[in-house]
Amino acid sequence: MHSTNILRGIDLNLLVVLDVLLAERHVSRTAARLNMSQPAVSHALARLRLLFDDPLLIRRGGQLVPSSKALEIASVLSEALRQMREVLGPGGFDPQREKRTFRLAMSDYGSAMVLPGLLQRLRLEAPNIDVVVKQASREAMLRLLLDGECDLALGVFPDLPERLETAELAIEHFACLADRQKMAGKDRLDLETYLSRPHVLVAMTDGANTEIDTALHVMGHRRRIAVTLPHWGNAPRLIQGTDLVLTVARNALAPFKDDTSLILFDPPFQIPPFAFVQVWHERRSGDPAHMWLRDAVAIAC
Template identity: 35%
Template sequence: MRFKKLDLNLLVALDHMLEHRSVTQAAEHMFMSQSAMSNALTRLRTYFDDPLLVQVGRRMELTPRAEALRPAIRDVLVRVEAAIDRGPQFHPDRSDRTFNLLLSDYALNVLMPEVLRRAEAHDATVKFNLRAQTAAPYTLIERGEVDLLVAPEQFTSSEHPSALVYEDQYKVVAWKHGAYGKGTLDRERYEKAGHVVMVPPQKAQTVEGVSLAEHGVDRRIEVTTFAFTSLTSLISGTNRIATVHGRLAAMIPDADELVVHPFPFDAPPLRQIIQWHVLRDTDPGLIWLRDLVLEAAAALPAVD
């Protein structure tokens, strides 16, 4: 299809090239050959009378014209995708739709098992693609790359609709037979202890990290990991402690060997949010999924 002499298929290729700043990576994501993607770039350069991507050292950079085009092209494609996905009705037991959800391993373990159980109860034939959290997760909502974001409120966008899933509080976990397995855990002992800490992608901040910074607390970090769910396993048998979500602490498999302390600082509850693109607010399939997530959250066990 052409619009003003432009092959609109080229916009999809351009969107990928602007996102990855690489002809090779764009070709891989579109399952095209590198030569075909290079040909697409040549045609785009001719149409826009601009190089769009230029080689700077070992990587490609966007020209000012490309930077200006990038949000407009993404917006057009998101609108087209939203229109295609939005049918007049949605029947989960007859749909082959794949829902893309972006979430941390915390939400993956706490929330998703109940979501999948409820989808099964609906005889749903849909598919779920669960993707790992990123440093700025709301940007994937804005780009239309995921249908639903599950994240703390701090990592959502004010530009798109959202709903509260549940609230949680942080706890501190220690090995029962270690230095912090007995007695209370106050600020002094918390700061003295060695910590096991989850470090998000691209070293983004965690909610508890922000809260501790606001209290002027600098943890003595001895071990870093990439998953929230590994924290309790990594402190077992050691004198280290870990700050974990209360709902994860309630799911500790070897609870007899660990002690759960209250978080020794005043902190607001962690508000876990679901968010979706504003253009998909009336998408029947996404409405079904949102309701499913909220029903699953309401069925979760209460935690102190």
């Protein structure tokens, strides 16, 4: 059949629904994003399955998983619709009129780095865009992106699976924090003393291997982790009045640099700096609202 005749028989609105379904992988979120009812989205999905002669989205373990054909369609469809919006849209994406909920995954460190500036911009420029913040381990955040349960993840991700894209937000360096009275009049610790002291580790899981411990391992050393906790925000407060040492991103310690009861110093060994990044699934790359969000996050950071 001639391609013109094929297109003549397609309701192009169905392709818009399919594009959002493949991005969201969730009927109710698709309905909310398109201002449709859930039954209308379910009906559109049924018509799409007939049109493509393929299930497109298969329910597994309470989630909608795209078929192989749907994955082939996704990137081509998203790019085609993006180009059509650029040609037909009178003013392009309008953040003032956009109604959307974005789901962001980050630690409380990421929240402190990004959310204040991001939310100020959202309230001024995009008052109808809502944000839901989730906290998880690095591995869990990447899984949320792959499963379509999250729009954007912020953090440190040395290894990324295929189909995920990334943009650098900042280069971070490590710093140490200790109680001033436990420093014996010194303004920093040498390596031997550093290793003899108990340490606080910020990690979502026990026994997590961090950039700090990797650097020590290369040197043939190991530190004693006395406290492991999942939150950056509380960690510096645990140092006061103890012999504990905290080694984390320098920016996370900025609120405590003027605290006279604590002392901030460089680690007594080389720890490579790390990139703080934002990560998203390639299926969202061409989404104008998502592109605007990524720009807003970069500016906030």
